[in-house]
Amino acid sequence: MISEKARKAMEGIGLTSYEIKAYTTLLVEGALTAQELSIRSGVPYSKIYEVLGKLEEKGWIESDGSRPTKFYPRSPATALEAMKARMESEMRDAESTIVGELMPLYDKSGAKEKPEIWVLRGLHNILAKVKEVILGCEKELLVALPAVAEGMSKQMQPLLRQLREKGVRITILASESTSSEVIKALSRVAEVRFKDSMFGGGVISDSRQVILLLASERMGNEPLAILAEHTGLAGFAREYFNYLWKEARDIDYHS
Template sequence: MSRFPERLREDLLRLGLSDYEARAYLSLLTEGPLTAMELSRRAEIPRSKVYEVLGRLEGKGWINPGEGRPAKYSARHPREALYIWRSIRDREMRRYEEEALDELENVSSAVQEKEDILIIIGLEAALSSVIGILGRCDEDVFVAIPEELTEGLDELLGALVGRRGRTSVLAPNADVARSIKRKLPGALVRVKSDMFGGGAICGASEVALLLGRGRGNSSQYLTIRADHPGLAALARSYFEHLWSLASDSGVE
């Protein structure tokens, strides 16, 4: 990949491609149609991962389906690929917005009736809320750490040490991701630099959603904490969407 400008690779990562996907697309774009094994060699992608990478690129609209025997894959024209990818992301975001609206309206109508749905104000309180959920969770957890919470990273990770369930973490940058892997070697970690807010999900119901600050410099940091299966399912769906756009480059 050294023959491609680093800025170009970073742009593709910001657009939602993983490092392997960026390598594959650039190789197909510059070298023409390639078989999976040829692409594995040219783009330095492990054979065990190359078909998975090609499948994701096809699903995102960046490449054409393989043709012939053995199948050869080709890159779409960049303008066409970006148009398709933008359309896919716009459809996904509209779906998430509709799902979020339905669930948030349900939450809004239940806030005064249910003691297990709380609005939390302040960044320190947000961190404490996330740590509380992680510390008592015996199920799989999914954590998205925004930049604002990195100052309390050690305390947050301490709540995850020694857990038996699976731990999946989205980090805001590669340095934080490497710190997480050092302290939690068994965790699945990816980097997503442009997250809006963050949060933690425990199993199928408990969730803390970090909404960030409202408008104005003096606005308080807001968090929703709930034991609500619908809200947790929505948060899990959005986490998986961000995970699919995140990069594992530089994490190890």
């Protein structure tokens, strides 16, 4: 009697299959006794009173005082408003109980919520996170490889091949000092351009995760990276990458 979309919507707000059958039958047939409704809806008679009780409790139907009792459908709009008001009331009660009881435990434990930004130190730690971000990419991967990261690029190549096979679009900015061997390998799985004088480098995955790689003499050339799971920062990094890409130089060969 109703579309699959409407059925799923009703199930999504907590109605069972039997409750949906009973209610929609009442909408079409009008007022019915429990026995009549069981026959016309296909809900077993052994279950019909339980189903009617739940529907009445949830505000979808009403009953009169006749013998035998007849059941009437309420307007869907009215039923939804009643259900919404009840759910909001239950949510407020649950929120008060949960926050009141659990927040003191959270505060006492000293636990911290997951941060959006991490600082990574050391090539090993940075490379581990880069691999994790690459493997989680689904649509687009942007990579800026400064000269200091050439060694890292060799370890990334098998992962980049996996992404390419999944249909992920890969774009790479490489330093002109990067070896021709590495450039050829990267060109097989990505679109590559040269860009010198990059301030660090990084990886941007699906405009939601970004790793910014920094290294300078002040840091003693120790690799340092910032990992962010922040769509705003990732979006800004993507815009800057595209700006650099427009200024970059195409390579002369593909293989």
